[in-house]
Structures are given as structure tokens and as C-alpha cells.
Amino acid sequence: MINKISTLLQNFVKGGEDPFILWVLLGLLVFFTFSTVILFFIAFYIRSHNLLIEKRREKQHKSWDPYILGVMDGSLTPEKAFQDIRANCSIPYLMYLEKYISVLRGKEKERLQTLGTLSMRRIKKLLNSPFRNMRLFGIHLLALFNQEEAYKSIRIARRDKDLILLAIIEMRMARDPAIKKRLLQYLFGLPFVSPIYISNIAADMGTGITPYLREMILKEDQKPFILIVAAETLKHMHDASCLDLTAYVLGKGGQMPVVLAAWLRYMEMFADETYLPFIKPFTAHAELMVRIAAIRAYIEATPRLSVFFIEHCFNDPSVQIAVNAAEKLHLRTELPYIEIDRIAAFRWGEIYREMVY
Amino acid sequence: MLFTIMEIIRIFNYVVFIYFITLNLWYFILNILALRGLKRYLLHLEVTGPYDKLLMRSAPPVTLLTPAFNESENCIKSVESQLKIQYPNMRILFINDGSTDDTLEKMLNYFDMQPAFLPQIAFLETKAVKKIYRSSKHPDLWLIDKENGKKADALNAGINYCQTPLFCAIDNDSMLEQDSISRVVLPFIEDTRTIVNGGIIRIANGCTFKNGHITKVGLPKNIIAAFQVMEYLRAFYSGRLAWDMLNASLIVSGAFGVFRHSTVVAAGGYRHQTIGEDMELIVRLHKYCSDKKIPYRIRYIPDPVAWTEAPETLKTLAKQRDRWQRGLIDSIRLHIKMLFHPRYKTVGLLAMPFYFIYEMLGPIIEISGYLLFFFLILIGFASTTYIIAFLLVAVILGMALSVFSLILEELSFHRYPRFRHLLKLIGLALIENIGYRQLNSWWRIKGTWSYLRRNQNWY
Numbered sequence: 001m002i003n004k005i006s007t008l009l010q011n012f013v014k015g016g017e018d019p020f021i022l023w024v025l026l027g028l029l030v031f032f033t034f035s036t037v038i039l040f041f042i043a044f045y046i047r048s049h050n051l052l053i054e055k056r057r058e059k060q061h062k063s064w065d066p067y068i069l070g071v072m073d074g075s076l077t078p079e080k081a082f083q084d085i086r087a088n089c090s091i092p093y094l095m096y097l098e099k100y101i102s103v104l105r106g107k108e109k110e111r112l113q114t115l116g117t118l119s120m121r122r123i124k125k126l127l128n129s130p131f132r133n134m135r136l137f138g139i140h141l142l143a144l145f146n147q148e149e150a151y152k153s154i155r156i157a158r159r160d161k162d163l164i165l166l167a168i169i170e171m172r173m174a175r176d177p178a179i180k181k182r183l184l185q186y187l188f189g190l191p192f193v194s195p196i197y198i199s200n201i202a203a204d205m206g207t208g209i210t211p212y213l214r215e216m217i218l219k220e221d222q223k224p225f226i227l228i229v230a231a232e233t234l235k236h237m238h239d240a241s242c243l244d245l246t247a248y249v250l251g252k253g254g255q256m257p258v259v260l261a262a263w264l265r266y267m268e269m270f271a272d273e274t275y276l277p278f279i280k281p282f283t284a285h286a287e288l289m290v291r292i293a294a295i296r297a298y299i300e301a302t303p304r305l306s307v308f309f310i311e312h313c314f315n316d317p318s319v320q321i322a323v324n325a326a327e328k329l330h331l332r333t334e335l336p337y338i339e340i341d342r343i344a345a346f347r348w349g350e351i352y353r354e355m356v357y
Numbered sequence: 358m359l360f361t362i363m364e365i366i367r368i369f370n371y372v373v374f375i376y377f378i379t380l381n382l383w384y385f386i387l388n389i390l391a392l393r394g395l396k397r398y399l400l401h402l403e404v405t406g407p408y409d410k411l412l413m414r415s416a417p418p419v420t421l422l423t424p425a426f427n428e429s430e431n432c433i434k435s436v437e438s439q440l441k442i443q444y445p446n447m448r449i450l451f452i453n454d455g456s457t458d459d460t461l462e463k464m465l466n467y468f469d470m471q472p473a474f475l476p477q478i479a480f481l482e483t484k485a486v487k488k489i490y491r492s493s494k495h496p497d498l499w500l501i502d503k504e505n506g507k508k509a510d511a512l513n514a515g516i517n518y519c520q521t522p523l524f525c526a527i528d529n530d531s532m533l534e535q536d537s538i539s540r541v542v543l544p545f546i547e548d549t550r551t552i553v554n555g556g557i558i559r560i561a562n563g564c565t566f567k568n569g570h571i572t573k574v575g576l577p578k579n580i581i582a583a584f585q586v587m588e589y590l591r592a593f594y595s596g597r598l599a600w601d602m603l604n605a606s607l608i609v610s611g612a613f614g615v616f617r618h619s620t621v622v623a624a625g626g627y628r629h630q631t632i633g634e635d636m637e638l639i640v641r642l643h644k645y646c647s648d649k650k651i652p653y654r655i656r657y658i659p660d661p662v663a664w665t666e667a668p669e670t671l672k673t674l675a676k677q678r679d680r681w682q683r684g685l686i687d688s689i690r691l692h693i694k695m696l697f698h699p700r701y702k703t704v705g706l707l708a709m710p711f712y713f714i715y716e717m718l719g720p721i722i723e724i725s726g727y728l729l730f731f732f733l734i735l736i737g738f739a740s741t742t743y744i745i746a747f748l749l750v751a752v753i754l755g756m757a758l759s760v761f762s763l764i765l766e767e768l769s770f771h772r773y774p775r776f777r778h779l780l781k782l783i784g785l786a787l788i789e790n791i792g793y794r795q796l797n798s799w800w801r802i803k804g805t806w807s808y809l810r811r812n813q814n815w816y
Binding site: 025029035039043162236319350 | 396400401405408411412414415417474476477478520545546547548549742743746747749750753754756757760761763764767768771776779783
């Protein structure tokens with residue numbers, strides 16, 4: 001085989017008698033030239049197609065507008081409008097309807113949602129489509145027009161992390177507590193989605209989820225990830241009702257530093273003096289992130305700071321402690337008197353002098 | 358003797374052939390991956406896009422690091438454009454790297470900057486920082502005045518004084534679009550593993566800017582800059598998207614990339630003694646995270662845009678390509694142990710070998726191939742018809758790849774709005790393969806040569 005290729009190559013370079021290589025080359029040349037020309041046409045086609053679609057959309061929007069506006073102000077019934085609207089089950093139409101719904105509230109929004117539900121058969125078909133992007137649209141539209149029924153789409157999205165996440169995002173406004181609870185279960189089970197992302201979605205579900213969050217926090221051997229998300233969610237919702245659980249979480253032995261830091265940050269938000277005894281021990285924790293969170297929470301919650309505590313902050317081996325303490329101290333109206341010589345002796349005295357003094 | 362020479366030529370012919378076939382196979386695979394990646398990203402934008410905007414309420418603070426050396430002409434314009442970026446929590450750190458012109462004076466006067474204190478958070482080794490200033494007009498604008506130590510040193514100084522969990526390294530001549538930071542930060546919010554994310558770089562020549570922002574997108578009249586438009590499209594659409602799919606991006610452009618501060622500090626910051634500090638840092642971050650078994654993602658997304666001025670003369674372009682090649686060789690040489698090492702997964706087994714063979718050695722193989730064919734024709738040893746047919750196949754394939762990148766652009770963000778832009782781009786895709794491509798390879802060979810002679814000039 002190798003010998004054969006070798007002979008062919010030698011013939012190619014020498015321009016030997018064997019015309020095979022030349023034919024192969026010419027074949028390749030014709031093939032790639034043809035492919036390039038086709039690619040040119042594809043590029044042209046896409047550009048022209050996009051332009052045409054844009055124009056067609058403009059036209060369609062103009063034709064849909066009177067019906068949508070009619071339904072909005074109540075001069076047309078959704079059923080009548082649905083009968084007269086062209087392409088009333090198409091994705092562009094439904095996505096256009098969404099644009100109105102997303103900026104409306106109250107009765108007008110409800111009327112348009114009713115109009116949208118009339119296309120439900122098509123939307124349900126999308127959910128079962130073999131194409132992922134169609135299923136994506138299906139989930140999006142189902143949640144838009146019928147939040148309470150939308151949890152069904154999670155079953156369709158199973159095993160596809162992105163689709164589950166999308167389905168949860170779409171349904172986060174659902175009112176039924178049972179659905180909210182299930183959504184949270186799914187949400188907390190998603191791997192590698194950041195706590196910030198998850199807590200944002202969970203916070204959108206509203207304070208109605210607090211009892212369930214409490215239940216999860218109090219669960220024996222709860223996963224650290226869930227404890228972090230719970231603290232972040234409560235923080236996003238400005239919900240102080242779980243502050244009483246901090247003693248339980250912080251007091252538990254063997255808690256991961258990220259969990260401790262998240263809960264200390266939650267405590268920082270509410271500046272409740274009664275929790276100072278729980279915070280204090282963490283200001284000397286071995287992990288930097290815990291110390292930072294504890295020092296910030298402690299300064300926030302303490303009505304009168306001692307010189308010793310300030311000294312402790314500005315003598316910490318890490319500059320980050322000094323910077324975080326300085327940021328917090330800078331916002332306080334009242335500070336204890338510290339002699340200049342004593343400040344100069346601080347390890348991070350310059351930071352105190354420049355940022356707090 | 359003659360027999361030995363002919364034997365060497367024969368072996369070299371094999372090398373050229375194998376190189377040609379495998380390179381194009383690679384490009385084919387990368388294009389398919391890029392198409393998949395782009396489709397996935399566009400769907401994500403379409404459906405979760407509105408939610409992404411809501412996520413901005415938890416936007417992590419970002420510091421823009423802009424190193425500058427003798428940028429008197431651009432510094433005000435560039436900072437003004439940065440001040441207009443829409444992002445809820447952003448600080449700008451302009452680093453004057455010992456400029457010998459009036460960059461510092463201009464900045465101090467124009468933005469009314471006063472000496473200020475900024476605590477040093479990290480302790481990466483840098484040249485001495487002389488003074489820190491803060492603008493009284495814009496409280497989020499800071500300036501670090503330091504002794505000259507080249508770009509990596511300036512960036513490290515910025516990292517030392519960066520107070521936020523994320524920082525964005527940009528070139529002084531780059532103009533970021535208003536929503537670029539909010540877009541480029543999203544992967545950090547969505548996935549805890551993200552440590553770096555880069556956006557697309559587009560050529561600003563031919564575009565119209567007003568108050569530091571793009572008002573009209575156009576193509577450059579200068580042919581050299583126009584070729585680079587096509588080149589950047591190919592690099593950012595086909596190459597980077599595909600490597601992102603494999604989590605094996607080796608380059609996040611120094612002109613626009615966001616980094617997780619703690620990870621970069623832990624990995625040792627930018628390396629001073631290298632010319633391609635941006636690529637070297639990315640390769641080192643891959644190594645650091647793999648060695649420490651830290652789950653990580655180095656991302657690239659194609660819609661946050663930074664516009665940058667491209668060189669318009671052959672001389673400046675040659676200098677730039679020379680520098681890029683030296684940076685590439687240096688990054689690969691420093692981390693040669695990662696090559697074909699299974700511990701580094703797709704990076705060690707795919708990306709590093711690709712960059713080593715096709716990007717580093719590629720120009721040498723390509724140019725010597727041309728020379729050899731020319732020599733063989735000259736001595737009557739090779740058939741002109743065959744050689745021309747072979748070269749034509751290579752050129753047409755290059756054209757096909759360029760047009761494919763254009764299709765990806767058309768399928769996604771089609772930033773060049775007019776029909777004549779498309780026609781011009783197609784024309785460029787056709788002609789850049791004849792002359793410009795070969796010239797590029799030649800400059801890169803020169804870069805290899807100057808690397809071997811240890812030329813470490815950056816500015």
C-alpha cells in the first residue's frame with residue numbers, strides 16, 4: 001500500500017506517465033471549485049433570505065397588529081381574532097405575540113394570553129418535536145401562555161440540562177406552591193449551574209418558597225451546594241425570616257468554608273445585633289473567605305466597635321481582611337479613637353490611615 | 358549524493374502532502390464544530406436572552422485594565438469610550454507603563470485626576486508603581502503610573518490593584534460596544550467553572566465612530582486592512598468557536614478578555630519574559646487547573662464585540678505577525694510538556710498539537726513547499742501541470758474555508774449590513790488566498806527566525 005502511494009507521489013512530482021494523479025487533482029479542483037461556488041450562493045441566499053424574511057415579517061406584523069390590538073382593548077374576542085389571523089399557529093406569530101405580552105399587565109395581558117392559548121395544539125406539538133430547537137420554542141411558548149400547565153414540559157426536557165433549566169426559568173412565576181416546590185427540586189439538582197444563577201431564578205419565585213427552603217436547610221446532611229443557594233436566594237429576596245436558622249447552619253461541625261461564607265453574607269445584609277455571638281468566632285477562622293464574610297457581618301451588626309477588634313482586622317496576615325474591614329468602617333459614622341502610633345504599628349496601618357481615617 | 362538529495366526531496370514531498378491533507382481535514386472538522394457551537398449559542402440567545410438581562414441585577418463587579426505605553430493620541434478617546442459602557446458595577450484602571458510622551462499629563466489634565474489611595478490586593482512581581490490617581494470627574498476611573506516594564510508587567514500591576522472578582526484586559530486602541538461587558542460576563546454567572554471568557558475582535562477601519570461608539574459599520578478602503586477583516590472572521594468564527602466547543606481554547610485575545618482574578622493570581626499572573634503574554638497565560642491556566650484538578654472552562658462567545666484598528670501598511674502588519682509568531686512559539690515552548698499529554702485532555706491531545714504542527718511549523722512547511730515545487734519545475738524534475746493543479750486545489754480550498762466563515766457570520770450577527778459589503782467580502786475571500794496568505798506565512802517564518810535570535814521586543 002505504502003509503496004503504491006509512494007509510486008503515485010513520485011509520478012505526481014515527476015509528472016510521470018500515470019495520468020491517475022492528474023485526474024484525482026482535476027477531480028478535486030472541480031469538486032472544490034464547485035463547493036466554493038455553492039458556498040458563495042449559500043452566502044447570497046442567506047443574505048437575501050434574511051432580507052426577504054425581514055420584509056415579510058414587517059408585512060405580517062402589520063397584518064397581525066389590528067387583531068392583537070383589537071383583542072387587547074376588548075373590541076375583538078380572542079376567538080374571532082384567531083379565526084381571522086393568518087398563520088395563527090406559526091412560531092413567528094407566537095413570538096410576536098410574546099413581545100406584546102411581555103410589556104403588558106392586567107386584563108390586556110390576560111386577553112392576549114387567551115389568544116395565545118388558542119394555538120396550544122400547535123405548541124404541544126412543538127414539545128414533542130424531534131428537533132431540540134423546536135422543543136425549546138415549545139417550552140418557552142407553553143410557559144408564556146399557560147404557566148400552570150407548563151410543568152409538563154420538564155418531563156419532555158428530561159436528561160437535557162439546558163432544556164430543564166429553560167423550563168424552570170420559564171415557569172418561575174407559577175403560582176401553585178406544589179409546582180414551585182417541584183421546580184426548586186429540579187433547580188437544586190442541576191449540576192455546574194452557578195449558585196448566583198440558581199438563586200436568581202429561585203428568588204423570582206417569590207417568598208412563597210421560604211417554607212420549602214427552611215425544610216431543605218433543616219434537612220440532615222444537606223448538600224453544601226443547596227445550603228449556599230438557599231442563603232443566596234434568601235439574600236436576593238431580602239427575606240430575614242430564616243435568620244434564626246443561621247445558628248443551626250453555622251453551629252454544625254464540618255461545614256464547608258463556602259457555606260459558612262454564604263450564610264455570613266446573608267447575616268451581613270440584616271445587621272442583627274442578636275447574632276453577634278455566632279459571628280464572632282468566625283472572625284478568626286482559618287479560611288480567608290470565611291474571615292472576610294465574618295468581619296464584614298460583624299462590623300455591620302456591631303453598634304460599638306472595640307479598638308481590639310479593629311487592631312485584629314488590620315493585623316490579619318491577609319490584606320483582603322484589612323481592605324474589607326476598611327470598606328465597612330469607612331461607611332460608619334462613629335469609630336473608636338485610636339492613637340496615631342498604634343495605627344502606625346498595624347500591619348496594614350497604611351490602609352487604615354488612607355481608607356478609614 | 359544526487360540520490361540522497363532526491364531522497365530528501367521525496368520525503369519532503371510526503372510531508373507536504375500529509376500536511377496538506379491533514380490540515381484541511383482539521384479545518385473541515387473545526388468548521389463543523391463551529392457551526393454546531395454557533396447554532397447552540399444562537400438558540401440560547403433567542404430563548405434565554407431576556408432572562409440574561411435580568412441576571413444583571415447580580416452582575417459581578419468588573420475592573421477594566423488598560424495598559425498604555427506612549428498612547429498620547431488614543432488614550433482620551435479610548436477611556437471616554439470605556440466610560441460609556443453600560444454595566445452596573447465597573448471600575449476602569451488605566452495603567453501608564455512609563456510612557457515617555459505626554460500620555461500621563463493628558464490623562465491627568467483631561468479627567469482631572471488627583472493622587473489617591475488604592476490598596477494592593479495581590480502581590481505579583483512588577484516594576485515599581487510611582488503613584489495612583491483617581492478622577493474627580495469620574496470616581497470609577499483610576500490611573501496607575503508605573504515604571505516601564507512592558508505589557509505583561511503593566512497588566513500584572515493592574516491585577517495587583519484590582520479589587521473585583523473579575524477583570525477585563527483590553528488594549529488601549531480597542532473600543533468596546535456598550536453591552537459588551539454585560540454579555541461577556543454572563544458565562545461567569547451561568548457556570549461556576551468559567552475562569553476566562555473572550556469576545557470577538559472586529560476591525561474598526563472603515564467604520565464610523567462618534568463619542569467613542571460605533572455608529573456605522575463599514576469595510577476598510579485600504580486593501581491590507583480589508584484582508585484582515587476576512588482573516589479575523591475566519592479566526593473568530595471557525596477557529597475559536599470550534600475550540601470553545603472542545604474546551605480547548607488556547608488564545609483569548611489580549612485585546613478583549615475577562616478573567617477570574619483569584620485564578621489568575623493563583624496561577625502567577627502574566628509572564629513578564631514572554632512576547633505572547635495573552636496566549637501564554639491561557640495555556641498556563643489550562644495547565645494550572647488540570648494539574649490541581651480544578652474543574653474549569655475557558656470560554657469564547659461570538660457576540661460581545663471589541664473594535665480594533667488594524668495595521669494599514671505592510672510594514673506594521675509584518676511587525677504584528679512577527680510578534681504573534683514569536684508569542685506562539687514561546688507559549689508552546691514553555692509548555693511543551695503538555696503536548697500529547699493525556700492529563701490535559703483536549704488541550705494536550707488536540708489543541709496543542711494543532712497549534713504546534715499547523716500554526717507554528719505550518720508557515721515553514723508551506724513556504725518551503727512552494728520553493729521546492731518552483732525549484733523542481735526549474736530543474737525539469739516536476740511537471741508544471743501537476744504542480745499548478747495541486748497549488749490551485751490548495752488555493753480553492755482556502756477560498757472555500759473563507760466563504761464558510763462568511764456564511765457563519767451571515768447566519769449569526771451579519772454586522773456588515775449592505776449587500777455590497779457581502780460582495781466585497783466574497784471578493785476578499787477569493788483574492789486573499791493569492792499573495793496575502795503567502796506573505797503572511799513569510800512574515801511568520803521571519804518571526805520564527807527572530808524568535809530563534811531571541812528578539813523580545815513588544816512595543
